[in-house]
Amino acid sequence: MTNRTSNKFSPEVRERAVRLLLEHKGEYPSEWAAMTSIAAKIGCTGETLRHWVRQAERDQGLRAGPTSEDRERIKALEREVRELRQANEILRKASA
Template sequence: MSRQGRFSPEVRERAVKLVLEHQTEYDSQWAAIGSVAAKIGCTAETLRGWVRQQERDTGRREGMTTTEKERIKQLEREVRELRQANEILRKASAYFAQAELDRRSKR
């Protein structure tokens, strides 16, 4: 289950849009972020993270996009499941091999 937080995607998107549209009215992007964050009730650092991710998603900043992050999470989950399955199969194989040895020694 994904950790969404207390802000809907619509609120996040609108807050980022406000920062990007109005940053020229402030001395710095950080000042714009602080102003918008106060208005929507989140911390400036939270909003800064949303803005940075939007910049990565649109190619204005280097780094992993949201889609790439989701794909990596999916692959890590799949690797974890496959490792668990391999461990189960390894233990089952060892169990049946031991059972076969026990059966042969009783003859």
């Protein structure tokens, strides 16, 4: 898993953008048209807003996939595994 970019937008901005989309998507010919319009007002790309909306849907149980809580837990476990592997490697080299 690669770390793409820093989080430029606060959680409040993300939540507001998702809420705006959900409230106003009926005013646009398509969900994507709503996303690109609202994203431009927020200062992000349509694809970024699409990602936020899909994650919010997963968090609410409306879409299959890992929730934000699950993703954080997975990252923590991956970090722990990496640290344990490094410690094992150090111990293995020290005992040789």
